Amino acid sequence: MSLCDKIYREGYIIIKNIFTREELARCGKEIGNYIKTKKTLKNGGGITIPDFIKRKELRQTAELKNNKKIHDALKDIFKGDDYRFCSHNDIGINRVVGWHKDKLNGPVSKYETINIWSNHKGEKHEIVKVLIYLEDHGNNNDGLKIVPKSHLTAEINSQGYIQLNPEVGDVIIFDQRITHRGMSKQVKYPRILVSFGFGKNNIFTDNFEKGTTIRQNSQNNKIK
Numbered sequence: 486m487s488l489c490d491k492i493y494r495e496g497y498i499i500i501k502n503i504f505t506r507e508e509l510a511r512c513g514k515e516i517g518n519y520i521k522t523k524k525t526l527k528n529g530g531g532i533t534i535p536d537f538i539k540r541k542e543l544r545q546t547a548e549l550k551n552n553k554k555i556h557d558a559l560k561d562i563f564k565g566d567d568y569r570f571c572s573h574n575d576i577g578i579n580r581v582v583g584w585h586k587d588k589l590n591g592p593v594s595k596y597e598t599i600n601i602w603s604n605h606k607g608e609k610h611e612i613v614k615v616l617i618y619l620e621d622h623g624n625n626n627d628g629l630k631i632v633p634k635s636h637l638t639a640e641i642n643s644q645g646y647i648q649l650n651p652e653v654g655d656v657i658i659f660d661q662r663i664t665h666r667g668m669s670k671q672v673k674y675p676r677i678l679v680s681f682g683f684g685k686n687n688i689f690t691d692n693f694e695k696g697t698t699i700r701q702n703s704q705n706n707k708i709k
Contacts (some may be wrong), residue, residue: 487561489561489564496662501654503656504617509654526708532579532580533580536572546576568685570681571697573681573693573701575680582666584641586662589700596695612685612689615657616657618655618657619677627672628648631659632645646664
């Protein structure tokens with residue numbers, strides 16, 4: 486089964502060994518140094534750094550989004566190179582967030598002008614998130630929980646969820662409409678998640694990018 490078929494049917498894939506432990510350890514150190522001296526945004530009992538790719542102090546972590554193996558996978562998922570990085574990017578540290586789908590919510594929901602579970606002039610919603618955990622979750626349940634196939638419906642229902650256990654260096658890619666959540670309670674060690682959004686070049690991605698850019702700008706204005 487191709488990556489495209491699996492994303493369409495199941496809503497997610499895990500790609501093993503994209504990064505080395507050394508690469509991600511350097512990113513972890515860079516992030517650790519950043520939060521010691523810079524303001525961050527409280528979120529979900531932890532902190533978030535929205536639109537972090539614009540911060541020169543996090544340049545090494547931002548570079549993760551350009552990894553060739555990730556883009557080889559994305560070209561399979563999107564059946565070619567007609568896709569783009571669609572502005573969503575953040576670093577989350579020790580956040581506890583309930584079941585949700587990654588879509589435009591609150592004030593920016595108005596930019597979702599077309600139902601993301603519909604077809605529009607031959608186009609459909611094709612936006613994925615690339616998740617990179619900087620810690621090993623191979624032997625614990627503090628990583629991502631998802632409901633397979635839940636990207637096919639707007640309903641948020643956690644019934645039938647599975648626990649993913651990515652190891653250091655693995656990358657999770659999922660249709661951003663999938664029902665998911667991270668850890669369900671706080672842990673004593675730092676749990677850092679780096680995420681990027683990519684979408685097919687169409688109106689669904691245009692809408693999401695516009696709303697996301699406005700949301701991230703608003704978040705960053707709160708921490709200046």
